[in-house]
Amino acid sequence: MSKVLIVAEHLNGALNASATAKTVSAARALSPESIDVIVLSDAPDAIAAEAAKIDGVAAVLTVAHPANAHAVAAVLAPQIAKAAAGYSHVFGPSTTFGKDVMPCVAALLGVAQVSDVMAVESSHVFKRPIYAGNAIVTVGTPADRPVVATVRVASWPAAGQGGSAAVRALALDVALPTHTRFAGLAAGKSDRPDLQSAARVVSGGRGVGSAENFQVIYHLADRLGAAVGASRAAVDAGYVPNELQVGQTGKIIAPELYVAVGISGAIQHLTGIKDAGTIVAINKDGDAPIFEIADIGLVGDLFTLLPEIEAALG
Template sequence: MSKILVIAEHLDGKLNSATARAVSAAAAVKPEAIDVLVLADNVDAVAASAAQIEGVSRVLTIARAENAHPLAAVLAPQIAKAAAGYSHVFAPSTTFGKDVAPRVAALLGVAQVSDVMSVEGSHTFKRPIYAGNAIITVEADAAHAVVATIRTASWPAAAASANSAPIEALSLDVALPSHTRFVELKQGKSDRPDLQSASKVVSGGRGVGSKENFEIIYKFADKIGAAVGASRAAVDAGYVPNEMQVGQTGKIIAPELYMAIGISGAIQHLTGIKDAGTIVAINKDGEAPIFEVADFGLVGDLFKLIPELEQAIG
């Protein structure tokens, strides 16, 4: 029978919702047990949140001062050691998961399965290739542990349940590398919803025209309570920081509502939004590729249409 170890992603003592999505993927394997592994310097708050996720059998914790910051070089040897006896190790396909999972796979001597979007069997999965233009079925060797990253946009977050899974502390004898050290974390601070987990996202593209003009995107997003994203063209032009980039080389998202404003719709961008519920496009070019995937489209000047939309919303 399968036993799955899900690696918890967290920051500042808060569990990332991507972890619950990875648990959903784990549940699809129909395993005997799903355990969540929390690595931190202070594990209590994160472990308590993980214990409430429906379907979780146990929460395992490794509390070490070296785990204060999520350095892949430091976490991977501990995860590989903790993975003994597990048939699968899952991590969300986020910046965190893409950083740590390949190292875990290398330490375990297996090939990683990336961006799992559906489970066809205990060792058979579907994942996107060619910027999402094709879906491939991959089969992992059943004789070895499966290390996989989970495409979070393809999975719903497992619900938080009333029951709490037991929390157990692990004590592992593992040597940690000293050549990698944490220096600092620079990230944008915002009161807006998190881009990767928001139910509504408003994104701006090259058509917005400038960093100053992007204020119209922020204002509209705040009006409807949405997170703000951007196309790669807008990021490359310096309108917004790169953590706002949506697409194949940015964030893969699945909001209920996605509004693409001044975005032409390059295939790399469409890859990042293909799982969105409703797509609304605003662009002055009626032939823009974005209209091929949009549920609703407005052709016209965004600087005239956005204020009109704001007035209509009231």
Template sequence: MSKVLIVAEHLDGKLNASTAKCVTAALALSPEAIDIVVLAADPAAVAAEAAQIDGVARVLTVTNEANAQAVAQVLAPQVAKLADGYSHVFGPSTTFGKDLMPCVAALLGVPQVSDVMSVEGSHTFKRPIYAGNAIITVEAPAASIVVATVRTASWSEAGKGGSAPVEAASVQAELPTHSRFIGLAAGSSDRPDLQSAKRVVSGGRGVGSAESFKIIYDFADRIGAAVGASRAAVDAGYVPNEMQVGQTGKIIAPELYIAVGISGAIQHLTGIKDAGTIVAINKDADSAIFEVADYGLVGDLFKVLPELEAALG
């Protein structure tokens, strides 16, 4: 029987929704048990959140001042030690997981399975390749522990009706000194997090300028959405890089995605293929974005968005 350890992603004492999506992926294995490990300087608040996720057997906490920041080289030796006795170690396919899990796999001496979007067996999974244009089936060595990142856009969040016990874990791992946390440079915003938001409004080259992007922000605020952008908008300097959606940006799966002034390059479509409902607004009726949109509106965004906002009352 499978036994899964999931590494919790958290920031500022709050659990990231990606952890609950990893639990859903783990449940597809029909495992004997699913445990979550929270590594932090003070893991209590995050552990309490993790304990509420349906399907979780235990929440393990590793308290260490060295874990105050999510430095992969510091967390990986501890996760590798905790992996003993587990058949699978999962982490989210976010910036956090993509940084950490390869280090864990290297320390355990096993290959990593990346971007798991479907579980076909205990060691068999499906994952996207070629910017999501093809799906490949991969099989991990049967005798080895499986270290994998979970494609969060492909899985829903597990429910929050659980009450798993929280247990302190003691880890004897030698932590490296060659890597240390210096600082975190991140944009601050009161809007929902782009990676986990239920609604997202994105602007593209058609918005025209950084100043004109205000119309995107205003509409997103009106419907309580996060704000994203195409690579063209980022490259043009309209918005910062962390807002980019697509193959070289963030892969997201909101319930509602509104693409404004975005032509629909394949790299962008890769980032939104798992969205629930896609709405496209573009003055070019031949834009590729309309081929994937559930609803399309041909028109000038500077006229359409104010009209939509007014219609919302």
């Protein structure tokens, strides 16, 4: 039987509940004997209490160490690899955190990582996207080796809340590296919902025209209680910072509502939103590729249509 260890993502003392719960959903598809979550932090108790509430989690393991105050892959990976003894699978979310940490874990365990798992065929066979999401490949891993994988969170629903997993401290005898240390973190701050977990997202593209004009995107997002995103073209043009980029080289998201404003719909962008619930496209070019996947399309000048939409919202 499979036993799964999930690496919890957290920041500033709070669990990334959405990413972790979706990773749990992927693990449950294995029908495993048990699913445990590991929390590595300098003060893991509050984070562990959040993780313990996720349905399907049998136990939460905490590793408290001053070196775990910040998510440095070279520091976390040796501890995760040590804790993984006895587990058949080690999963992490395919977020910036997971893409940084999990390859290091795989290397230490001497296996090849399976990236962006979007479906589970069996305990050692998975489906994942390739070619910017234009094709899906089925991959197999050796049955006699542990599986290290990142989970494409946009492809999985979040596991429910209501669990009551046991929490226990884990003591690990691991030599931590001294050649890598935390120097600082530069991160954008916003009072708006998080882009990767928001139920609603409003994104702007090159058609918005300038950083100043991008205020219309922020304004509509605030009216909808939505997160703000952008195409790569808008980011490259300097309209918004790169942490807002949606697409193959940005964030892969799956909101219930996605509003694309002034975005033509390059394949790299469409890859990042293909799992969205309802897609609304607003563009003056009626032949823009975005309309091929949009559920609702509005052809016209965005600076005319957005005020009309906001007026209709009341």
